[in-house]
Amino acid sequence: MNAITVKNLTRKFGDFTAVDNVSFDVKRGEIFGFLGANGAGKTTVIKMLCGLLTSTSGNATVAGYDINTQPESIKRTIGYMSQKFSLYEDLTVSENLNFFGGVYGLNERDLNDRIAWAVEMAGLTDKKGALTGSLPVGWKQRLALGCALLHRPQVVFLDEPTGGVDPVSRRRFWDLIFTLAEEGVTVFVTTHYLDEAEYCNTIMLIHAGKIVAGGSPRQLKTEHIRYPMLEVNCTGIIESLNILQQQDWVIESSVFGTLLHVSVENEEAGSRKIKEVLSEHNITVHGIERIVPSLEDVFIHLTDKP
Amino acid sequence: MKTILHLLKKEFAQFKRDRSMIAIVVLAPMIQLIILGYAANMDVRNIPMVVVNYDHSQHSRDLVDRFVNSGYYSILSYAESSSEIDSYIDRGDAAVALIIPKNFGNDLYAEKRPQLQLIVDGTETNTATTGMNYASMIISRYSQNIMVNRLDVSPGSQPAARVIPEIRIWYNPDLASRNFMIPGIVGMLLMVITINLTSLSIVKEKEIGTYEQLVVTPIKPYQLLAGKTIPFIMIGMADVILVLSVAFLLFGIPVKGSLVLLLFLSVIFLLTTLGLGLFVSTISRTQQQAMMTAVFFVMLPMIFLSGFVFPIENMPGFFQNISYLLPLRYFFEILRGIFLKGIGLTDLWDQALLLTLFGVAIFSMSALRFRKKIG
Structure with a gap:
């Protein structure tokens, strides 16, 4: 059974269509990555699924409940962590936990158990009396996750949970996500860190309000980029990019750090042609290598289309 | 709950x-x-006043005393002539000027209805209106007093039936x-x-x-x-x-x-x-x-x-x-x-x-x- 099913979901703000006829399913217990640039419509979808926004048309169910008719039941079965840190900074760690546990209706014994669990999980045992505002960002995010999980939700929505968090804390946060998924919780996470997307079981790519691709990270990399991708190491990156983009045999080209990623129809012929055309312009080519496209290549490939 | x-x-x-x-x-x-x-405090007290007294009689001094004793006015200065008033009022030193004409006392007793002149600085409307009300109250009481006195000194004459208003303020007696x-x-x-x-x-x-x-x-x-x-x-x-x-x-x-x-x-x-x-x-x-x-x-x-x-x-x-x-x-x-x-x-x-x-x-x-x- 699916934890979430979305059918033809649409949300308009005046003339602007933020989410355009979106459909997808999320399996129970999986880590579902929702990817897209800022403003692509990720947060709007999450808000509709959590009952923070009404949909203009279409339908969806979360944990078997209809978002249009049973929002109250959904609220009891989901956890939500918004993009912006949203606990009370002027309350202590345990005051925040007590408050959120309380409004979710946990009885006192259950509440104490869950708070002990959340504090342990978030690594905040020594910080229970600390004001939340005084904690580093990574700690705050773990506390926010703890608050969202007190009532044992079946589905957790995490909207860019690791934004502005250092790499070590990010990794630690993802370890928590893996543990949750192992326990059978469905995790719906949005991110624009593509390395994080690799951790997901399923990825859905949204661009300008529309789903452009979906599948496991492996499927995305193999199904969408059918041509060989070459990594070119040369001098004058920007000049080379401009030259290559004018060649009709170059399918796609983009800059990756100090290297170029170029896709061509045929590995050997393409490699030879690249060397020739760059040499003509007095550019030294240090090396050309065929690579497995990364999710970033896929992302650029899919969202650069006119 | x-x-x-x-x-x-x-x-x-x-x-x-x-x-x-x-x-x-x-x-x-x-x-x-x-x-x-x-x-x-919107109560008006000690309004600074200039007095020009052309009369110099007992009666005019009596009237000025009543202004002072009321507590609403304080005498800033006595001026010699009404031409000096302008500068007091223009500078804002005085808010009110009282001009008592010559022969005020005599005219009063001769029942000639003497005219008093009161000049009020209207830029502060609250003080001006309150000041005017107080002044007319003081003056009318004064004239009533004189009339009553006259009735006393000439016992032969018939006392006219008169109503003396007595104002009493309720609830906030000090206003x-x-x-x-x-x-x-x-x-x-x-x-x-x-x-x-x-x-x-x-x-x-x-x-x-x-x-x-x-x-x-x-x-x-x-x-x-x-x-x-x-x-x-x-x-x-x-x-x-x-x-x-x-x-x-x-x-x-x-x-x-x-x-x-x-x-x-x-x-x-x-x-x-x-x-x-x-x-x-x-x-x-x-x-x-x-x-x-x-x-x-x-x-x-x-x-x-x-x-x-x-x-x-x-x-x-x-x-x-x-x-x-x-x-x-x-x-x-x-x-x-x-x-x-x-x-x-x-x-x-x-x-x-x-x-x-x-x-x-x-x-x-x-x-x-x-x-x-x-x-």
Whole structure:
């Protein structure tokens, strides 16, 4: 059974269509990555699924409940962590936990158990009396996750949970996500860190309000980029990019750090042609290598289309 | 019910930690009370006066003494001629000039109806009108006295039947503006504090994002509404009691009527202000917007048009009619009635009823709008 099913979901703000006829399913217990640039419509979808926004048309169910008719039941079965840190900074760690546990209706014994669990999980045992505002960002995010999980939700929505968090804390946060998924919780996470997307079981790519691709990270990399991708190491990156983009045999080209990623129809012929055309312009080519496209290549490939 | 308790606990825990907010809630009422109680004195005393006395008789000196002894006037200077008056008034040293013509005393006894001239600086209208009223009162008393004296010295003549008006002021015998202002301050403070606290506490949560976090929990809109209003009812009522205590201890102004009725009708008035606070929160995205909207579109117009500063009777008809739509007007009438006159519900029935009607209407409309915004 699916934890979430979305059918033809649409949300308009005046003339602007933020989410355009979106459909997808999320399996129970999986880590579902929702990817897209800022403003692509990720947060709007999450808000509709959590009952923070009404949909203009279409339908969806979360944990078997209809978002249009049973929002109250959904609220009891989901956890939500918004993009912006949203606990009370002027309350202590345990005051925040007590408050959120309380409004979710946990009885006192259950509440104490869950708070002990959340504090342990978030690594905040020594910080229970600390004001939340005084904690580093990574700690705050773990506390926010703890608050969202007190009532044992079946589905957790995490909207860019690791934004502005250092790499070590990010990794630690993802370890928590893996543990949750192992326990059978469905995790719906949005991110624009593509390395994080690799951790997901399923990825859905949204661009300008529309789903452009979906599948496991492996499927995305193999199904969408059918041509060989070459990594070119040369001098004058920007000049080379401009030259290559004018060649009709170059399918796609983009800059990756100090290297170029170029896709061509045929590995050997393409490699030879690249060397020739760059040499003509007095550019030294240090090396050309065929690579497995990364999710970033896929992302650029899919969202650069006119 | 438990959820509401959790919300209240959270609200007070936050309040406890916000020192500046505690200072505002405790100190602001005291400062208002002291400023308006002491400084905003609209009573007119010791009006500086220049006297030009061409008469130099016993009678004219007698008249000037009466001006001084009344306490309303103090003699700044005696001028030789009326041409000197201009400079006193232009510089603002004197507010009033009294010119007593030659032969004033003789004419008075010869029943020639002597003319006195009073020149008043009209730039400060309040002092000017009050000064004029006092002056005509002093002069008419003086002339009455003379007439009575004359009747005494000539016993043969028939005393004319005459009515001497004796003015007695009720409820505020000293006509002290403080007595008029302090009940008003109770109403104003209650309004300012509850409208601001309600709207700001909601909009603040919107701003920092915790509002969204609340909305995804199973908290029901009515519970959130209770959690966001009950704390401010409590703070507002604590402020009322604070102001009443200070009014009594510092200014010696007790509540003449029933304290219980006063507190009860204050709670009814809070329906209006909490409703307005909720409404402001539904149309504001930032705390600044909420503050500005509350001050300029809600509170200042209500304060000005409800008779806190300017008497409603002096307003043009249009604004008088508008003031009937402002619950604060009724609350001011109730406050002054209970505070100064000591009257009860039987005399304040109309005001109490209208206050309740407005309160229920405003609160339920705002609550509906608030609910819709959440759902």
